[in-house]
Amino acid sequence: MGANSVSSSEPETLYIQHFNEESRPLAFYLQKMGGYAAAKKAFAMTPDSIIEEVKKANLRGRGGAGFPTGMKWSFIPKQSPKPKYLVCNADESEPGTFKDRDIMRYTPHVLIEGMIIGAYAFGANNGYIYIRGEYVREAKLLNEAIDEAYKAGYLGKNILGSGFNFDLTVHRGAGAYICGEETGLLNSLEGKRGEPRVKPPFPAISGAFGGPTAVNNVETLAAVPHIINRGGEWFSKLGKIEKSGGTRLFCVSGHVKKPGLYEFNAGSVTLRELIYDHCHGILGDKKLKAVIPGGSSAPVLTADEIDVVLDIEPLMKIGSMLGSCGIMVVSEDTCVVQLLARITKFYAHESCGQCTPCREGCKWMEDVIERIEHGHGREQDLALLLDIADNINGKTLCALGDAAAGPVMSFVKKFRADFEAHIRGGKCPNA
Amino acid sequence: MAKKILSQKFYDEMSKLEPRYPTKVALLLPALHAAQDETGWLPPEVLEEVAEYIGIHPAQVREVASFYTMYNLKPVGKYHLKVCTNVACSLRGAEGLVAHCEKKLDIKCGETTKDRKFTLHEEECLGACGTAPAMMLNNDYHENLDVQALDRLLDSLAK
Numbered sequence: 001m002g003a004n005s006v007s008s009s010e011p012e013t014l015y016i017q018h019f020n021e022e023s024r025p026l027a028f029y030l031q032k033m034g035g036y037a038a039a040k041k042a043f044a045m046t047p048d049s050i051i052e053e054v055k056k057a058n059l060r061g062r063g064g065a066g067f068p069t070g071m072k073w074s075f076i077p078k079q080s081p082k083p084k085y086l087v088c089n090a091d092e093s094e095p096g097t098f099k100d101r102d103i104m105r106y107t108p109h110v111l112i113e114g115m116i117i118g119a120y121a122f123g124a125n126n127g128y129i130y131i132r133g134e135y136v137r138e139a140k141l142l143n144e145a146i147d148e149a150y151k152a153g154y155l156g157k158n159i160l161g162s163g164f165n166f167d168l169t170v171h172r173g174a175g176a177y178i179c180g181e182e183t184g185l186l187n188s189l190e191g192k193r194g195e196p197r198v199k200p201p202f203p204a205i206s207g208a209f210g211g212p213t214a215v216n217n218v219e220t221l222a223a224v225p226h227i228i229n230r231g232g233e234w235f236s237k238l239g240k241i242e243k244s245g246g247t248r249l250f251c252v253s254g255h256v257k258k259p260g261l262y263e264f265n266a267g268s269v270t271l272r273e274l275i276y277d278h279c280h281g282i283l284g285d286k287k288l289k290a291v292i293p294g295g296s297s298a299p300v301l302t303a304d305e306i307d308v309v310l311d312i313e314p315l316m317k318i319g320s321m322l323g324s325c326g327i328m329v330v331s332e333d334t335c336v337v338q339l340l341a342r343i344t345k346f347y348a349h350e351s352c353g354q355c356t357p358c359r360e361g362c363k364w365m366e367d368v369i370e371r372i373e374h375g376h377g378r379e380q381d382l383a384l385l386l387d388i389a390d391n392i393n394g395k396t397l398c399a400l401g402d403a404a405a406g407p408v409m410s411f412v413k414k415f416r417a418d419f420e421a422h423i424r425g426g427k428c429p430n431a
Numbered sequence: 432m433a434k435k436i437l438s439q440k441f442y443d444e445m446s447k448l449e450p451r452y453p454t455k456v457a458l459l460l461p462a463l464h465a466a467q468d469e470t471g472w473l474p475p476e477v478l479e480e481v482a483e484y485i486g487i488h489p490a491q492v493r494e495v496a497s498f499y500t501m502y503n504l505k506p507v508g509k510y511h512l513k514v515c516t517n518v519a520c521s522l523r524g525a526e527g528l529v530a531h532c533e534k535k536l537d538i539k540c541g542e543t544t545k546d547r548k549f550t551l552h553e554e555e556c557l558g559a560c561g562t563a564p565a566m567m568l569n570n571d572y573h574e575n576l577d578v579q580a581l582d583r584l585l586d587s588l589a590k
Contacts (some may be wrong), residue, residue: 005534083453092558093519093556093558094556094575095518095519095556096518096519096556096558096560097560098558098559098560098561098562100558126451132558133464133499133501134501134554134557134558134567135558136570136571137570137571137572146471166449169448169451169452170459171460172461172464173460173499174460174463174464174499174500174501175499175500175501175502175555176498176499176500177555177556189457190454190456190457191454191456191457191458191459191485191495192456192459192495193494193495193498194498194499195498196565202469209453209454209457218586251561252561253519253522253523253560253561253563254518254519254522254523254560254563257521257563259560259561259563260561260562261561296517296518296556298510308433326560328518328519328522328560330522339518339521340576342516342517342518342521342572343518346517346518346555346556349555350555352498430443
């Protein structure tokens with residue numbers, strides 16, 4: 001169901017129905033959305049039973065990796081000499097993704113309540129929302145909501161008489177894609193360059209300021225109040241596919257008639273249905289050329305591959321990924337070589353430079369693709385590209401290397417004729 | 432150290448934030464943001480003042496500041512235009528917006544107009560892909576742009 005079409009046989013949407021300016025104030029959250037009832041309920045539960053409920057919910061991380069949230073929290077040691085931290089990843093830096101922005105600007109209290117419950121579940125007294133620097137307005141709105149929550153006693157000392165203390169701080173990034181990677185993010189939070197760390201140790205053992213830390217995406221944390229209010233089993237059953245509970249927010253952009261955010265029960269919609277039924281098809285009724293289904297790091301799909309169900313395993317099975325649900329739709333008259341050049345330029349720009357394969361390889365791939373795009377490509381360039389990509393893939397500290405290699409390998413494999421036409425013809429055949 | 436450039440407001444804001452972090456270095460990103468809000472960009476004197484406040488070497492401040500694209504280590508104009516040209520915005524005509532800015536302002540990307548009024552940059556994904564093409568003007572988003580809307584915006588700023 002899209003923003004305007006809630007069918008009566010299905011549960012209401014968890015997120016989208018509240019995406020408007022009037023939902024933002026605490027008063028609305030308390031009166032119309034049952035606000036902070038879940039926190040009250042959680043304080044009457046044992047921390048372990050909260051984690052069990054989240055496990056039962058089959059809530060998987062919405063930032064891109066899809067890791068089960070309950071399991072992530074269960075990795076945090078119960079006893080720790082160092083303080084524990086809950087960090088919300090609100091960097092939303094994966095190109096094509098714009099869902100967390102709406103959660104933060106329209107329903108900030110859902111996120112705050114989710115963080116209170118999560119922090120209580122594994123014993124963190126400090127939380128940070130690491131928000132991308134460009135979201136200046138969203139950071140301001142979050143700070144206003146946090147002030148409201150402090151004043152009403154939902155944050156700070158002895159929350160709702162529970163004896164639990166939790167301080168929450170908004171921390172702005174400053175323009176670096178790599179800070180969406182959780183250990184790059186943690187370094188950035190600590191006042192350093194956002195370079196990813198060597199793992200292990202994983203953040204659950206040594207994260208922010210050396211303490212056990214869970215890093216969770218905005219949409220993930222915003223699901224938690226629903227799970228506590230209505231039960232893990234209820235949430236799990238919203239998912240129409242094994243292992244994925246709840247609903248998912250899909251960010252659709254590019255050449256569709258109706259781009260924007262859509263929310264569906266996990267595993268209940270195919271890419272074709274999303275594009276043609278919900279987004280009203282391709283701009284100008286042109287033919288579909290390609291879809292990037294999970295943010296620009298996801299391997300590209302051709303027009304013949306869109307009957308796939310939009311969830312983690314089905315996309316993995318066909319060699320791509322759901323990632324952060326940033327779906328970019330590309331119509332027939334787009335030059336895919338130019339498109340890949342743009343994607344690769346991004347990764348070359350955003351490589352933090354720590355790992356040689358990524359630092360050197362991304363720039364090299366960018367140069368080769370640009371040369372092909374401008375008609376100066378050589379016969380051996382496609383083999384060269386695949387070789388460089390292969391030498392980056394899986395050989396770097398973080399996933400940025402894979403994210404850069406995946407598009408190159410998939411574009412060259414699936415649209416080889418387009419690349420060859422550029423090389424043979426000495427120019428773009430569409431130009 | 433020379434006379435302070437940053438205002439009391441900056442120091443008050445930092446004192447308020449300090450108890451939120453277990454280390455003082457964690458204040459570096461917020462401090463650089465707050466400093467840039469006051470001075471428009473981060474000249475060496477400001478980086479030194481931030482370093483002194485935090486208690487680290489100025490080189491460490493520069494090392495961090497230079498990692499992030501939002502910190503202006505060179506002066507920028509009164510109006511800083513950052514046009515997203517990443518995939519989703521490109522598919523919706525972002526290159527045309529950049530070309531229009533370059534022509535109308537008679538500068539290339541990365542440059543500032545002679546009257547110091549406008550600086551133009553291409554930006555990576557702003558996270559506004561559903562309302563592409565998008566750009567930032569200083570701290571504000573402008574979305575669903577086309578050349579006409581951009582033109583009106585530039586005209587209103589030029590006045």
